[in-house]
Every structure is written in structure tokens, then in C-alpha cells.
Amino acid sequence: MRRIWRCKKGDMKPPHHIRIGTPGAPKVAFGHGWDRSHRDFIPVAEALAPLVDAYLFDLPGFGKSERPDDAWGTVEYADYMARHMVDQLGFDLCTWVGHSLGGRIGLRLGRRSGGLIERLVIVAGAGIPRQTSKWEQLKRKRSSAKFQRLKANAKDEAELIELERKFGSVDYVHSRETGMRDIFTATVTEDQSADLARIMMPTTLIYGAEDRDTPPEIGRKIASLVPNASYVEVPFCDHISILDRGRHQIALAIKEGLPKGAPTAADLAEAKP
Structure with a gap:
């Protein structure tokens, strides 16, 4: 049974996205970090183009996408993106790859998506409080x-x-x-700790060893709370350079999570009449 998404946005335009890869291959959705855009994930999507059908989004309020009327938190972002992917883009199952804010949204999707998300790749994502003395x-x-x-x-x-x-x-x-400002305050102050144990799909958490915005301790803590999680720490990378210097780790995590026997570009080309 398809979940009815609770987010009501009236005349809000769909979020901008670009599509890279092979139609018919497993779908992968990319959500960027705060004040960033879909461009951050172009190198990863291009590297995997023969294997995936990638959708790179500008999240509402960023890039070319319209900002929400209200002060959205990650719940509203997750519900809106899930509804858009299912109802307007025809998604069935997909992998969600999220950096920073996109990672926070990904964790919400993992808990709330009603079967849409089959795997999560969270890159430098927060969502729980930092440990401080x-x-x-x-x-x-x-x-x-x-x-x-x-x-x-x-x-x-x-x-x-x-x-x-x-x-x-x-x-x-x-x-x-x-x-x-209102959305920034709403999203960065959230604590998802209580919901992480309910994320059942395989989840890969990738963090830069030199990240001061979302330090590795955050990733390790999330990994300890998500039942089917694995943690990867990339040396010498900070919060932003993880997208560049760590792009091979991101691509590998996506590739390893693809269904066995998933069609490649060559397979799909041969299948055409």
C-alpha cells in the first residue's frame, strides 16, 4: 500500500533536477548539503552512469529550486521529496545519497519513506547532537x-x-x-536519535577524518544506532573535500549496494529491439 505523504505545498514548483546515467538501471537519488546544489554529485553520477539511473536534485530553497513557504524541517523535506519521487517521477525503489543536509533528510527518508528507499549512503550527515564537555x-x-x-x-x-x-x-x-534563516534553524537543531533504530535498510555512513562541521564521532554514533549500518572514514578529508577526494568511496558504496544482476547500459542496449 502506498503511503500518503502529509506535506501539502499547493502551487510549489517541483524541485529542479538533472538526470545522468542509464534509464532502466537502478535509480539513485542525490541530495546535496546546506547552501550547495546538485553539482556536488555530478562526478559520482558520471562515474556510475553505465550502472545507475541517477537523479541529482536541487533541494527546495537551493540552486534552481523554489524555497518552501514555511520553515521546513527535515520531516517536511523528506515527505515532500518522497512524494515527488513517487508521484511525479514514478520511482519504485531507489538508493538515497545525501551529503550534510541531504544526509539528515536521508535519515528521515529511511524512517518514513514507506518502502521507497532500499539503501542509504550518508555523507557527512548529522542529525544527532555533538558530544561536548x-x-x-x-x-x-x-x-x-x-x-x-x-x-x-x-x-x-x-x-x-x-x-x-x-x-x-x-x-x-x-x-x-x-x-x-528559519529553515536553517529548524533543520540544524533537530535530534533524530530516537528514530535511528527504526531505519532497517542497509546504510553506509561516510565521513572525513578532518571534518570539523560534522566530525567522525557523529558518524560513528549514528552507525551504532542504525541496525544495518557500516561506517567509512576517509583520511585527510573535511566537510566539503569529502565530495571530491572521497568521491571514489561514495561511488563504491553505491556500486556495492546495487542489486546483483542489475542491468548495465550494455545489457539494456542489447535488449532494445
Whole structure:
């Protein structure tokens, strides 16, 4: 029985995507990270083109895709993308490959997709709190209190922006410029820990050893909570370079998860009358 997706978006346009690969081959959907686009996964999709039918999406609010009217969290993103893939693109089963924000959405899809997702490849994805010492927690609490105090006394928008640059992350600061602050806050503060044990499909987690945004400890923790998960750590890679220097690991994880005997481009070409 097909799940009825709960996300209602009225006249919102479908998300932009490009398609690379072999029609009829196993489908692979790619979801990029925060403030990125479908372009991040083009090298991986091109490397696997004879083996997969790849859809590279600009997630709503990024690239060429329209931003949602509301402050979406990953639940809304997952429901919308699942409904779009099933109802408008005709997906049956697919592998979801997600980097950073796309990884957070992938974990939601794994829990909520009603049989659509048969495998997950999560690249530098978060979704659970970082482990911090009591001292680090105290420093953050003090910094946040100072920011809120100074923010309340800011004389104008220019002063407020300068405070955000001093106290906030690059993505937090830029989210004001792109009009995505509400969605940024909604997605980065989520904790999916309670749902991870319910993700039943095979899941590969790939993290860069030098990632400071989503450190390896996050990947290892997620791997310990997802029943059928494997963890891969790529040396010398950070949060973004994992997409380039680690692209062979990403491609390998996708390839290893393809159904045995899945048709290649050559097989499909021979089958044509």
C-alpha cells in the first residue's frame, strides 16, 4: 500500500533536477548539503552512469529550486521529496545519497519513506547532537547569552549583522542573505536519535577524518544506532573535500549496494529491439 505523504505545498514548483546515467538501471537519488546544489554529485553520477539511473536534485530553497513557504524541517523535506519521487517521477525503489543536509533528510527518508528507499549512503550527515564537555557547554551558554544581550541592544541592522558574523557560523550568517534563516534553524537543531533504530535498510555512513562541521564521532554514533549500518572514514578529508577526494568511496558504496544482476547500459542496449 502506498503511503500518503502529509506535506501539502499547493502551487510549489517541483524541485529542479538533472538526470545522468542509464534509464532502466537502478535509480539513485542525490541530495546535496546546506547552501550547495546538485553539482556536488555530478562526478559520482558520471562515474556510475553505465550502472545507475541517477537523479541529482536541487533541494527546495537551493540552486534552481523554489524555497518552501514555511520553515521546513527535515520531516517536511523528506515527505515532500518522497512524494515527488513517487508521484511525479514514478520511482519504485531507489538508493538515497545525501551529503550534510541531504544526509539528515536521508535519515528521515529511511524512517518514513514507506518502502521507497532500499539503501542509504550518508555523507557527512548529522542529525544527532555533538558530544561536548561540560566546559564546552558552559562556554557556548555564555557566548549565546552574550550574543542575545548584545543583539537586544543593537542599534540597527548593520550592527546586528556584525554581531552575527562575530558569534555565528558561516552558514548561519549567510542564511540571512539567502532568506533561509528559519529553515536553517529548524533543520540544524533537530535530534533524530530516537528514530535511528527504526531505519532497517542497509546504510553506509561516510565521513572525513578532518571534518570539523560534522566530525567522525557523529558518524560513528549514528552507525551504532542504525541496525544495518557500516561506517567509512576517509583520511585527510573535511566537510566539503569529502565530495571530491572521497568521491571514489561514495561511488563504491553505491556500486556495492546495487542489486546483483542489475542491468548495465550494455545489457539494456542489447535488449532494445
